[in-house]
Amino acid sequence: MEASSLQRVIEELKRLPGIGTKTAQRLAFFIMKMPTEQALGLSRAIEELKEKIRFCSVCGNLSESECCDICSNPNRNPRLICVVQEAMDVMAIEKTGQFRGRYHVLHGALSPIDAIGPDELNIKTLMQRIQQEPIEEIILATNPTIEGEATAMYLAQLVPSRSSCTVSRIAHGIPVGGHLEYADEVTLAKAMEGRRRL
Amino acid sequence: MPLYDSEAVVLRTVDFKEADKIVTFLTPGHGRLSGLARGAKRLRSRFGASLEVLTHGRLVYFDRQGKNLIGINHFDVLRSFQGIREDLMQSASCQYLAELAMRFVPEREAAPECFALLLGALGQMEAVKDPEALLRIYEIQFLGLLGYAPRLDACVQCGRKAAAYGFSSKQGGLVCGSCGSALKDVASVSRGVIHFWRKASDLAVNRIGRIGLDGRLNGELKQILHRYLLYLLGREIRSFTFLERLRKEFGSLRAAR
Ligand SMILES: [Zn+2]
Numbered sequence: 001m002e003a004s005s006l007q008r009v010i011e012e013l014k015r016l017p018g019i020g021t022k023t024a025q026r027l028a029f030f031i032m033k034m035p036t037e038q039a040l041g042l043s044r045a046i047e048e049l050k051e052k053i054r055f056c057s058v059c060g061n062l063s064e065s066e067c068c069d070i071c072s073n074p075n076r077n078p079r080l081i082c083v084v085q086e087a088m089d090v091m092a093i094e095k096t097g098q099f100r101g102r103y104h105v106l107h108g109a110l111s112p113i114d115a116i117g118p119d120e121l122n123i124k125t126l127m128q129r130i131q132q133e134p135i136e137e138i139i140l141a142t143n144p145t146i147e148g149e150a151t152a153m154y155l156a157q158l159v160p161s162r163s164s165c166t167v168s169r170i171a172h173g174i175p176v177g178g179h180l181e182y183a184d185e186v187t188l189a190k191a192m193e194g195r196r197r198l
Numbered sequence: 199m200p201l202y203d204s205e206a207v208v209l210r211t212v213d214f215k216e217a218d219k220i221v222t223f224l225t226p227g228h229g230r231l232s233g234l235a236r237g238a239k240r241l242r243s244r245f246g247a248s249l250e251v252l253t254h255g256r257l258v259y260f261d262r263q264g265k266n267l268i269g270i271n272h273f274d275v276l277r278s279f280q281g282i283r284e285d286l287m288q289s290a291s292c293q294y295l296a297e298l299a300m301r302f303v304p305e306r307e308a309a310p311e312c313f314a315l316l317l318g319a320l321g322q323m324e325a326v327k328d329p330e331a332l333l334r335i336y337e338i339q340f341l342g343l344l345g346y347a348p349r350l351d352a353c354v355q356c357g358r359k360a361a362a363y364g365f366s367s368k369q370g371g372l373v374c375g376s377c378g379s380a381l382k383d384v385a386s387v388s389r390g391v392i393h394f395w396r397k398a399s400d401l402a403v404n405r406i407g408r409i410g411l412d413g414r415l416n417g418e419l420k421q422i423l424h425r426y427l428l429y430l431l432g433r434e435i436r437s438f439t440f441l442e443r444l445r446k447e448f449g450s451l452r453a454a455r
């Protein structure tokens with residue numbers, strides 16, 4: 001039986017995170033039964049993604065041009081920079097529609113045991129930006145993990161040594177819709193610490 | 199399936215697939231244990247923020263015969279050491295201690311003293327003025343627990359006492375001048391270093407954070423201990439490299455304040 005093209009799709013799908021042999025087989029069969037137009041649409045979308053998408057040379061966000069839509073938007077506040085670990089985090093914050101400043105994507109967090117130090121992150125460009133752009137505040141929105149915290153503390157020491165920008169850290173606490181009794185003690189303590197006056 | 203229950207400290211977490219984590223613990227009864235925490239990456243996971251590196255907790259797990267990974271049932275936080283996480287030097291120092299345990303403590307072999315030492319260091323880290331002295335004492339005691347304590351009262355090769363010694367990683371101890379002249383890896387070692395090494399070896403775990411160490415002596419001791427650890431491990435200790443970089447980068451800044 002000549003099933004090699006199907007087998008190839010299965011093998012390629014298995015490279016994706018969280019996809020094992022069974023899921024890959026199911027997806028491959030699904031694609032096989034799809035209308036040709038839809039299946040080709042998927043393959044073209046992937047092709048375009050790889051051809052067009054790159055990292056913004058200013059902030060490191062995903063972009064279809066040298067400079068991303070956010071960096072080139074004159075209505076975004078150039079004095080406010082939100083530093084995040086991944087481009088996915090930019091998307092998450094953009095979905096809130098609440099932040100009007102610009103971003104800087106580090107592409108990771110400091111993790112000494114994995115040999116990810118400051119040079120492996122997009123920090124050099126950030127240091128250039130704080131000297132060249134009219135930035136007044138850097139908001140550190142790295143994850144509340146040991147790696148994210150270390151990254152935030154590293155930048156909180158580095159930035160003031162190179163500029164007069166204010167450095168702030170996003171608050172951590174109870175998720176909206178969550179219940180206090182189910183929150184772990186660390187989250188609760190952080191939420192208490194980050195309280196504000198009403 | 200029987201459930202086991204043990205005290206544990208999280209040494210390392212690695213993301214696995216979309217939502218899971220592989221977590222490595224140090225336990226007193228079974229040394230290093232790695233397990234799969236299903237759904238741990240999800241924001242509302244039942245593990246909450248508990249499975250974070252350096253967290254001390256109570257681990258409930260199952261262990262299937264023939265499987266390398268344990269199944270993590272739950273992990274209740276006893277101490278999160280939040281203060282350490284919020285200080286860059288302390289955090290990097292403790293991540294270094296965790297890496298030492300990752301690399302040196304064997305899997306599934308009892309290591310109650312290594313566990314007590316790590317927990318003791320984490321408990322005292324927040325209160326120390328400079329983590330460096332604590333790190334040196336830790337390295338000395340940790341090496342001793344692993345069976346690598348050097349002979350400090352005489353030459354390890356000929357057994358004679360000498361007026362001055364060198365340190366050989368390969369021989370695992372002090373060597374006298376004449377024995378040392380035939381060896382290639384001998385580093386000079388001062389009386390101060392030998393004296394501190396002896397004193398540090400005998401300290402009770404609850405006192406390892408209370409001893410000071412002057413900068414010059416620390417520099418000398420750090421180099422000898424690090425070379426010895428590298429020799430034993432046969433590979434770079436990445437968190438040490440990171441820690442040294444931080445010292446270089448921010449050391450002058452700190453002094454200026
Ligand atoms: Zn951009």
Ligand SMILES: [Zn+2]
Pocket residue numbers: 353354355356357358373374375376377378
């Ligand atoms: Zn000798």
